[in-house]
Amino acid sequence: MPRLFTAIEVPDEIGLALAGYRGGLSGARWIDVENYHITLRFLGDIDEETAQEAAYLLGQVRRPPFEVTITGPDAFGGGRPRALVAKVSPSPAILELQAEHERLARRAGLPAESRKFAPHVTLARLRDASPRAVADYLGLRGGPPGLSFRAEQFVLYSSRDSVGGGPYVVEAAYPLR
Structure with missing residues (x-):
């Protein structure tokens, strides 16, 4: 059984900037x-x-390309931080694309997603990181990175059950047009 998800790829130059x-x-x-x-x-x-x-069904999506803006670092998990992320501006274009993917997944027979969509790029998974250490880190590294790129396609990724995410394989690419 493949483990699948849909995503927008982060261009290499944006990834290198986020690596900072x-x-x-x-x-x-x-x-x-x-x-x-x-x-x-x-x-x-x-x-x-x-x-x-x-x-x-994903091949039926017809949406124009759009700008993606990364607004800055944050953490998910509140009192028990579990991930360090780069937040993505929830533009109407990305929210509508995600909502369409949700509808298509349900049409394919999958259960509804229980979590609210919060667009982001996961930078690190956190294990035993104290809320204080995460807050200090964000305080020192915080601030908007001012990064943006044009999403020209979305992809269907497969992944293997592994620690830390990846490797991911592009199973199909769908142009935005």
Whole structure:
């Protein structure tokens, strides 16, 4: 069974700029730069028939390219920080694309996503990082990085169950047009 998700790839030059956040936080497992992406919809470990149906439905998406803006570093998890992320501006274009992916996933027979969509690039997974250490890190490294790029496509990734994310394989690419 493949583990699948849809995402927007982060261009190499943006990934290299985000790599400047690496280091300086105890308990962080840093994601490899080549694995940076913005997840739109996690499909999960699904059977081959459902995977083919989802891939077909995603091919029906017709949306224009749009600008993606990274607004700055943050952490997910509140009192128990679990990830260091680069937040992405929730523009109407990215929210509508994600909502369409949600509708298509449900049409393919997958359950509804229970979490609210918060676009981001995961920079590190945190293990035993104290809220204070994360707050200090963000205080020193914070501030908007002023990064943006044009999303020209989205992809269907497969992944292997591994520690720290990746490697991810592009199973299909869908141009925005």
